Amino acid sequence: MDSLSRRQKSKVRRMISEAHVSESEAIRLLKANNWNHAKALQESQSSTSSIIPKPPVTPQYSKLDDLFDQYKNKETGKIDPMGIQSFFRDIDVDIMDILSLIVCWKINARSLAEIPRDVFVQGWKNLGCDSIDSMKKQMPAFRKSIENEQNFEKFYQFLFDFAKENPDYRFLKVPEASALWSVILQSRFDLLDDWLEFLEKNPKLTITKDAWNLLLDFSKTVSKDLSNYDETAAWPSIIDDFVEYVQEKQKK
The missing domain is CATH 1.10.8 (Helicase, Ruva Protein; domain 3)
Known part of the structure; x- marks a missing residue:
């Protein structure tokens, strides 16, 4: 200068x-x-x-109330099973796919039988979504999220209460639990087919929360040939009975 x-x-x-x-x-x-x-x-x-970058578009969360109204049952004021199916169809999610369960987990829905307004609106608001398009864009990330083991464990534990026929029950019935396991433990549990077969032959069994949670541990730690199964470990009796069932099958 x-x-x-x-x-x-x-x-x-x-x-x-x-x-x-x-x-x-x-x-x-x-x-x-x-x-x-x-x-x-x-x-x-x-x-x-x-x-200077333009500020991001702020989601218009009032749209979520309008969106909820499109799917709700006018008599109950909640989204019923038909509305839930329509909603999943609109966001391109097959209701039989594990992704439908992940969506319920993400918005903290308590049941696939009905979704009240506060759960729908607050759930999607927490996720930063205010439209069908913005929800669709989240689906790949939702699916990928359970590749993380900690996330999968949280998702898995959430499903026990989610699937109960009655929220006051302290257990799951075999058909409910089996339907979930057949979807969520595919490729994660080497003995899944044997487990489902065992349950089918014992339909009067009930699944406690402890048994539900420990089955995930069992699926991750015990080998398919059961060679590292510890009989002295504190496994629920239903898992001990299952091991006996498989061992008998393997002898034949």
């Missing part, structure tokens, strides 16, 4: 202060505008505004 006149140096300092630019940029702007401070400042502001 030594080659500049006192007046030019003053303009440079003023430009640095007002435009929040470096000394070299202040000189460049002033020279480009024939040392006209007002024009140089205007160019600086115009240049800065052009590189």
Whole structure:
């Protein structure tokens, strides 16, 4: 800045202060505008505004109430099974696919029999979605989320209460539990077919929360040939009985 006149140096300092630019940029702007401070400042502001990213579009959560109204049963004020099927169809999710269960987990729905307004609206609001399109865009990430073992465990544990026929029950009936296991433990449990067969032959059994949770541990830690099964470990009796069943099958 030594080659500049006192007046030019003053303009440079003023430009640095007002435009929040470096000394070299202040000189460049002033020279480009024939040392006209007002024009140089205007160019600086115009240049800065052009590189500032536009703020993200804020979801309009009032749309969620309107969306809920499209699917709700007018008599109950809740989304019933027919409305749930329509909703999943609109977001391109097969209700028989595990993704439908993941969606319920993500929005914290308590049942596939009905979804009340507060659960639907707050659930999707928490996920930053306010339209069918924005929900559709989340589906690949939803599906991928359970590839993480900790997430899968949370998802798995959520499903016990979700699937209960009556929220006051402390157990799942075999048909309910089997239907879920056949979907969620595919490719995760080497003995899944044997387990489902065992349950089919013992339909009066009930599945406690402890048995539900520990089956996941069993599926991850015990080998298909049961060679590392520890009879002294505190497995639920239903799992002990299952091991005996498989061992008898393997002897034949």
